[in-house]
Amino acid sequence: MAVAFLVVLPVLVLAGHALMADSSHWAHLASYVLPQAMWNTLLLLLGVGIVCAALGTGSAWLVTAYDFPGRSVLTWALLLPLAVPTYIVAFAYLDLMHPIGPVQTFLRAVLGYDSPRQFRLPDLRSLQGAIFILGFVLYPYVYLATRVMFMSQAASLLEAARTLGASRREVFREVVIPLARPAIVVGLSLALLEALNDIGASEFLGVQTLTVSVYTTWTTRSDLGAAAQIALAMLCIIIVLIMLERHGRRRQRFASTQRMRPMQPRRLRGLAAFGALALGAVPVLLGFAIPSAYLVGETFNRLNLVGGVSEQLLRALTNTLFLATTATLLAVACGLMLAWASRSMRESARFNLPRACVRLASLGYAVPGTVLAIGLLTPLLFTDRMLGQLFGYPGLLLMGSTAGLVIAYIIRFVAIPAGSIEAGLTRIPPSLEQASRLLGESSGGTLRRVHLPLLKPALAASALLVFVDTMKELPATLLLRPLNFDTLATWLYAEAARGTYEEGAVAALAIVVAGLLPVILLARTDLRMDS
Known part of the structure; x- marks a missing residue:
């Protein structure tokens, strides 16, 4: 209950700030801020949704x-x-596509132009640029969910449609897509939640979204009430996305559980095979290979020029590893506590309170980091004031240290270990626990000697995901970090804001290398499913 309350508290505080703020704030926001920010956000989500649906579904079918x-x-x-956060891809492409950057310089040399005034590509700093970058980074959410659905479709359904005279295109449109629609919606909702949480890419590209508006309202105007009101508008969009995801999954229970013959892929040869490979490689090149190659090149140039890594960057790396390790250990412990309490409650109970707490705790992952940070400001300051009165502590204990950041990370990512461990527990037969209890072992001893050894894969996978997500988290870190405290993400953000891209390449590459770990885990799982 304490963990679930900790997750829900920032949302309740946020709603309270928004409703108690001066009504003149609402009038100002409704006239000057919300219309443009809301319009940009909706257009961004629409564009990213179209790109992700097309790339994810098409590549999965391919x-x-x-x-x-x-x-x-x-x-x-x-x-x-x-593996690459959206703000890092935006960071890379801004330098690559700069009017005097390598891409446009090469094009002008080929076409015979001398200066950017004679020839230049459309500016990447636009809504279209943000849609392009976010779409090509976030499409794997749709690809992963849709590919699993395609692999489980029965070949007999497709063969029946072909027997009735349908062409391959008609089979894809009339049979394959309707069956995969729930998976497409689930993957799309996750991609759109990530797009809504983005702050670095949107700000780098000059798109005034609701997330950027929350951050600038708080940092430049120190107006908590107005920031809370904008964040409340974001929560409305989040609720719609969650309802969309639930709507997409509502009919999944009707899927057949019997073993079916999967469809056999059609063999392509010659020009068709080359075209399929080239078509499938485009998302990988644009979303990963090109920005990663840029980061590697800039990192080597920077290290050769300076002769090593700066002391400030090493300090940022140390801070990142410390925060990620601490948050991972605590989040996994909280997730294990939630999942174990839900398991221990009798199935016959009319209302499973621990299971309801797991569901509430999972809401934290859907709340953007900016919204979460704004909602945590007041509880953290209130706790600091109470601790100061009780123990005579003169300063800020939570807000003035990394404790506030760790709390925000736990709230945001506790859903990952809770869900993973709960799924792992369901695969452990109850007979093992019953045998342990009959032999005189306590409940805690059963957890330690029976369940934890069997849960090692789930614990390791969830810890890895939390660790990497904590390293990449930018919005909450920007708002809650102590003074003169940097992580790799905030270091990169500051260097990109100053336009010194070569300085931030080393930090960006370190985040990308860390992000490859869970992707390798997902890829190995996907290959086992394919075999």
Whole structure:
């Protein structure tokens, strides 16, 4: 109950700030801030949704329904953009596509132009640029969910449609897509939640979204009431996305559980095989390979020029590893506590309170980091004041240290270990626990000697995901970090804001390397499913 309350508290405080703020704030926001920010946010989500749905569904069908040289590599390579945070891709492309950057300089040399005044590509700092970057980074959410659905579709359904005279295109449109629609909606909702949480890419590209508006309202005007009101508008969009995801999953229970013959991929040869490989490689190149190659090149140039890594960057790396390790250990412990309490409650109970707490705790992952940070400001300051009165502590204990950041990370990511461990517990037969209890072992001893050894894969996977997500988290870190405290993400954000891209390349590459770990885990799982 304490963990669930900790997750819900920032949302309740946020709603209270928004409702108690001066009504003149609402009038000002409604006239000057919300219309443009809301419009930009909705257009961004619409564009990103279209790109992610097209790329994710198309690439999933390509590697599932067709067999061609390079397909086995493309199957896991299409997951690689998940390793690169959106703000890092924006950071890389801003330098690559700059009017005097390498891409446009090369094009002008080929076309015979001398200066950017004679020829330049459209500015990447636009809504269209943000849609392009976010879409090519976030499409793996749709790809992963849709590919699993395609692999589980029965070949007999597709063969029946072909027997009735439907063409391959009609089979895809009338049979395959309707069956995969729940998976597409689930993956799309996750991608859109990530797009809504983005602050770095949107601000780098000059798109005034609701997330950027919350951050600038608080940092530049120190107006907590107005920031809370904008954040409340974001929560309305989040509720719609969650309802959309629930709507997409409502009919999944009707899927057949009997073993079905999967469809056999169609073998492609010659020009068709080359075209399929090239088409599938485009998302990987644009979403991962090109920005990663840029970061590697800039990192080597920077290290050769300076002769090593700066002391400030090493300090940021140390801070990042300390925060990620602490938050991971505490989040996994809280997730284990929630999942174990839910398991221990009798199934016959009319209302399973621990299970309800798990559901409430999972809401934290859906709340953007900016909204979470704004909602935590007041509880953290109130706790500091109470601790100061009780123990005579003169300063800020939570807000003035990394404790506030760790609390925010736990609230945001506790859903990952809770869900993973709960799923792992369901795969452990109750007979093992019953046998342990009959032999005289206590409940805690059973957890320690029976369940924890069997839960090692789930614990390791969830800890890895929390660790990497904590390293990449930018919005909450920007708002809650102590003074003169940097992580790799905030260091990169500051260097990009100053336009010194070569300085931030080392930090960006370190985050990308860490992000590859969960992607490799997902790829190995996907390959086992494919085999």
